[in-house]
Amino acid sequence: MADIPRTALERVLARASELQTTTADGVESVSEERLLDIAKEVGLDLAHVRQAIAEERARLPMTETETGPLLDSLGPASLGAQRTAPGTPDDILRRLDAWMPRMESLSTRRRTGDRQSWEPRHDPFGNFLRSFGVGGRRLDLVRVDQLTASVTSVDATRSVVRLDADIAGMRRSQRNQAVALAVLFLLFYAVVATPVVFLASSGVATTGILGGLAAFVGSAGTLTWRALRRAYRNSVDRIHLRLEQLLDDLEHGRLMEPPNLLQKVVGQITAR
Template identity: 30%
Template sequence: MTSPEAPKIDRAALDRIIQRAAELQTGERDVGDSLTPDEVLALGKDVGIPGRYLQQAMLEHQTAVAATPDQTLVGRIVGPAEVRAQRVVQGAAEDVIRSLVGWMDKNELMVVQRQQAGWISWEPLRGMQAAIRRGTASLDTSKPKFMLSRAELVVATVTQLESGYSHVTLIGTLRRTRGEHLIGAAVFGGLGVGSAAVLAGFGLFAVAIAPVALGALISAIWLRGVRPIADRVQLGLERALDFLERGGVKPGHELPNRGPGLIDLLANEVRRVLKP
């Protein structure tokens, strides 16, 4: 007779267990109200946490900037005009930016718009290249789909911290998307009011309220579409930071030489054919 399988522990439970174990471990020592960085490293050594992870976590805590929620009326009702994510990763600032460019080129429909020292922005890829990328991605179900294509602008700011660490902030702008949803909601609401006025003009007052209610309902549903888009862009930013955090940053001399991809070859061939 086989013994029953031990119950599995999910990620949320694992986080609580680790947090509680750390509390029990620190409870055996008099840590006081505050600790110096060296004391934190010593405590982490007792618990068994490698020093480089503690160093990275402390830098992330020191440089973290709390995101200010959009307190405007439109922001509270419809959704944010921008989303952001930030993290401290291992690597020099120039290597982080180089890795981000490679990630965006491979996993998102974004193209570099501007680039300066420690700062880079992307805009959506359009035209034939975007169509080809979408077509090939639809055939490969093993990879997550593009997550940042609804953002009209993605900006990365990379600040060098201590040797070997950089602070990365990613911001995705959604003002155009939010504006389009506001315009759509206004159109639906206006059609409802206009239809009600026409019905009232024919003396059908009993049913004149129906178009107004229907227009208001459609407008509300339409406006609710902004937050799922913002959540997906937020997830896309976090996914890029996960890549950097899990060893995606490579020094320039370790990167292999990259040849032209399929899209580049197709685009060059089309340019050659169209060239007079």
């Protein structure tokens, strides 16, 4: 029997999976042991398969988010990043839980197994930190609705770490600002156009005035919408960058026990 070339292996496995799901007697799931046996039979590296399984388990279940033309045009409602880092799930989550309140102004929300979530602090000191920042940088993660870390063990010394940030609230807020400004522009047009219409009833040519006013309001609305969308996407980029930076620190062992945040802020104020 002829061997299957490596370039065709992915297509064969994908097609086999498709056929499996379309058969009447197809099973809904397969055990990890059986999957490893299949991988071994087709010549896949078991270490890579175990890591792929860990990455899949680290993913959060997909949740439905609010959609719409304005919301979809703004950008995504959630962000995610993942990396393989040294350490056990307990060790990594312990370091993250020590870091988030002190350095990101996030408070612990819930811990379930190898998954933990945080949310922005809702207190006067937390609001002060959001405006002041830490170490000369902005606290970008305080704009998320929730940050979730999912850590799945690959082997005794490595784990897959996935960070998911829910930013649906920030996206809705930006959409609401756009709608409110659009209403204001329409009210402005109505207030200014009303006396112009009365002039038209008196025989004064006002078509050019109304056309110019409509063009002005339309241009102002378009520029405002673009500015809001650009601001949102800049925030998305900063949040995603911060997630990647946290994973970089975990991967290279730099995310250790942080200093006391209050002492750090007081030291910065004193230095000024």
